[in-house]
């Protein structure tokens with residue numbers, strides 16, 4: 001049942017290329033258009049939307065934070081991302097022109113369910129992204145886009161996180177297509193890139209020996225920091241969450257630009273810091289992050305750097321260098337998250353933890 005793996009989580013990490021491919025299956029046309037037959041919202045309704053609010057908990061929340069960058073870029077519709085448990089208690093401003101996207105693997109998370117009920121009471125349209133057919137959240141939503149990750153047994157989300165990001169991207173590109181946004185013409189190119197992601201995820205899975213060895217070395221570390229910028233920031237957050245959930249270690253993520261506004265004071269000799277470096281190309285952020293790596297290294301941090309193939313700029317400052325396949329910036333989270341899942345899983349195993357059933361956690365939390 002675990003397909004030769006010691007834990008379901010390891011099997012589910014390995015299944016990610018297929019999970020991503022299955023979530024794309026039947027939704028991309030050879031003409032580079034998207035077909036989302038499940039989007040029961042009419043084109044007129046989709047054209048009316050003037051605000052998107054993503055609600056979710058845990059890893060699904062980080063999938064939403066990742067998606068915000070892509071959705072706003074492609075659609076030019078303002079997109080907020082909020083924890084389900086905070087959402088309704090601040091009396092959010094919602095109306096018919098608000099599209100609320102509720103992301104939930106299980107479809108049963110009570111915080112998200114209550115948030116979506118509140119949104120519907122305010123007459124917002126609710127679209128669910130869910131991995132569990134016929135569960136409560138999709139049943140109570142106006143429409144649903146299923147992730148096709150297959151059942152996920154490990155409590156910590158892995159393949160469902162990746163497919164939630166993919167589903168959000170499909171929605172973003174679909175909105176751009178329907179609304180003929182300024183970006184509309186480029187949808188075909190993005191669809192083509194998305195289609196290459198299963199192979200990219202497979203490639204990154206093939207190069208995980210170094211991160212496994214490193215995790216075993218760091219099994220007694222007190223704390224690990226994660227930094228990233230742009231979509232690399234939610235990747236850092238997800239990496240830190242995985243480490244807390246599985247290894248029961250203190251882990252914290254920061255937007256790299258914030259380092260100088262406080263967290264850099266935490267850097268001391270030997271502190272492991274994981275850095276998600278954006279692709280080079282036209283990305284001005286790349287050079288800023290490389291400076292951050294230099295700064296923290298100069299203060300004694302043990303740097304664990306995730307950077308794309310061929311990026312030599314980080315080599316002098318990386319104590320450990322993890323290579324990522326070359327993909328467009330917005331798609332980098334789909335490859336950059338994978339080594340962080342393995343890092344957390346391996347560290348947890350080195351510490352003797354049950355990675356499928358971490359203490360105090362449940363796969364789906366049906367109380368508020």
Ligand code: BG6
Pocket residue numbers: 057058059060103104105106107108109112155156157361362363364365
């Ligand atoms: C937590 C799980 O309780 O709920 C996380 O441990 C998950 O892995 C989060 O990300 C949200 O769950 P769901 O089912 O709403 O995506």
